[in-house]
Amino acid sequence: GENVEQHPSTLSVQEGDSAVIKCTYSDSASNYFPWYKQELGKGPQLIIDIRSNVGEKKDQRIAVTLNKTAKHFSLHITETQPEDSAVYFCAASLAQGGSEKLVFGKGTKLTVNP
């Protein structure tokens, strides 16, 4: 089955700096890669996603890149702000028995220091 590795597990940056979180996946059939942000006491919220036919996608200060050959994808946050502090999860799709599920990495706790 699919295995998703996520690094680093914790990341501390100064406000205004960039943050990069990296994930690798094992199933070459995976074709959908979302990123979720989880704030304290809340459920994960989808912030950006990318499909396998695209190499990069950007939404304001957030961008995601995908390298299908190497089976890795990354989240880039520029000009970080204290409100970006949260746990971020990457995920990869896994087709299974006529449906599809998401397999998640273990998360990265991002702290943005003012």
Place this chain on the structure above:
Amino acid sequence: DSGVTQTPKHLITATGQRVTLRCSPRSGDLSVYWYQQSLDQGLQFLIQYYNGEERAKGNILERFSAQQFPDLHSELNLSSLELGDSALYFCASSVDGWANYGYTFGSGTRLTVV
């Protein structure tokens, strides 16, 4: 508000007991997914239902069961509870049984077994 409703928000119970967690999916979504989130294990997939039928199973213990009702709400039943079952339990929903539009997560039920 994500549109996915989970009740109760908190649950404290004793070992050996049985509890039921409830989830109402976002309006229009036919598929429900249950995930367990513990400190060191990230988001672990338990089970998926689509339009009332079980579609996929993950690492769900035999002491756990779930179902999706005709009105599409879902219940996760946890029995013979052990201390190690203490975790956050999330429900997510999607339009169909496929992940490629992402999931919408509820805010979770925090289960504490004492």
